[in-house]
Amino acid sequence: MRIVTWNVNSIRARQERLLALLARHRPDVVCLQELKTAAAGFPAAALAEAGYHAAVHGQKTYNGVAILAREAPAEVATGFGDGGDESQARLVTATVGGLAIASAYVPNGKEVGSEKWAYKLAWLDRLAAWVRRRPPAPPLVLGGDFNIAPDARDVASPEVWAGSVLCAPPARAAWEALLAAGLTDAFRLHHDEGGHYSWWDYRQLGFPRNDGLRIDHVLLAAPLAARCTGAFIDRDERKGKLPSDHAPVVIDLA
């Protein structure tokens, strides 16, 4: 079973690239982030034509997440359902093929110390609490843009980003809390070295210089980590005209 997560930075701007990605990798499940459109603007018909059902949690202009699947997603839910703020479309969950799938768009946080930074950390606390309280079955696949570079290997220019919202200790502690909740970074099961990134700034020749960060991840519950046969970042997707600033992460489960 092949699962992809990708921050598309507007589903409408990326529709043709998404269809090409589906044809190239033939994934069973895709977690999408930053749709930047309400559900009415989601290209459901074109994706159905390509063979994919969609569970969409859209929002005008900002955020927006979705799960695509060859099999119809069941038990679709949005948000944490914890009584907290649900005004930002950042989490959609569903059951597909005996797996619990979640597509998450973690807040960026703008600047350490800002109001958005506090929102990011609170949102990550809610995410970890949600992971801890959900039942062990079906096992969880949590894919998304985490806006966290877990360690120095995940940053091309660590000194530049050290104090940023992607690398600051509280963000990395929130990542560790997700691991402590029983999840495993699928990519790190198969690659120990640094130099693999999933995001490059559009500005300042970020991609040609490979000045990137690894901030998009697939986290797996233990039974699925044991089944993960491969993981890679589809760096080629960042090339060419009108790319997203993020590259997709692809994982395979036996």
Added chain:
DNA sequence: ATGGCCAATTTTATTGGA
């Protein structure tokens, strides 16, 4: 070549992204 921000909108500036 992988190339000097991009996308959406309350659009000809502003906001948010990371």
